Amino acid sequence: MKNTLIAAHDPEGVGLAAVQVGINIRLFIIRPKKREKIKIFINPEILKIESGTKSKTENKQKVETKTTLEGCLSVDKIWSEISRPQKIHLKYQTIDEAMHEEWFEGFEAVIVQHEVDHLDGILFTRRALEQNTTLFEEKRGKLHKIEL
Numbered sequence: 001m002k003n004t005l006i007a008a009h010d011p012e013g014v015g016l017a018a019v020q021v022g023i024n025i026r027l028f029i030i031r032p033k034k035r036e037k038i039k040i041f042i043n044p045e046i047l048k049i050e051s052g053t054k055s056k057t058e059n060k061q062k063v064e065t066k067t068t069l070e071g072c073l074s075v076d077k078i079w080s081e082i083s084r085p086q087k088i089h090l091k092y093q094t095i096d097e098a099m100h101e102e103w104f105e106g107f108e109a110v111i112v113q114h115e116v117d118h119l120d121g122i123l124f125t126r127r128a129l130e131q132n133t134t135l136f137e138e139k140r141g142k143l144h145k146i147e148l
Contacts, residue, residue: 001029002038004073011071015111017118020074028115032108042093044116047101050087067133068110070124077138078146080128084113 001021005013017028031038049063067083087105090112094100104112114124128135136143 005029005031005038008073011073013073014107015115016073017115019118019121026119028119030108030111030115032111040095041090041112041115042095044090044092044112044119046088046113046116047091048089049085050089050103066106066110068107070110070114070127072114072124074118075123075125078125079136079138079143080124081133082124082127083131083133084110084127086110088112 001016001018001023004021005016007013008016012034014032015028015030018025026043027041028044029038029040063085064087065083066086067081069079070082071077071079086109087103088109089101089103091099091101117124117127125135135146135148137146138144
């Protein structure tokens, strides 16, 4: 899996779930930046999504989300803007069998959610359809809207 992630260059690989390479276990790896060490997550579970501020009119918690362009090593040359929470609390096991709970923010939080989705059988294209966002196909370095 590490070799597959490192070898991905167009697009650059930042995460890979075991199911993407035909291994049916709840494990994924991430490497948000090229020079970072690859992190391994076994049996991950999102425990909490950080709430933002309370809406004064509805008195409900609003989750802070950010929309970013996502792609996937399993869905070549397809992209979409996906909105995801920017802070999550994850419980997981490492390769040395130690249990951890950790908060992830920003780009790392997005990667973790994308990979947990893979483990749950969800591709980012499903998120795009749920969020009613446009899917794009990359052709010769340019994005072209996919008509559904």
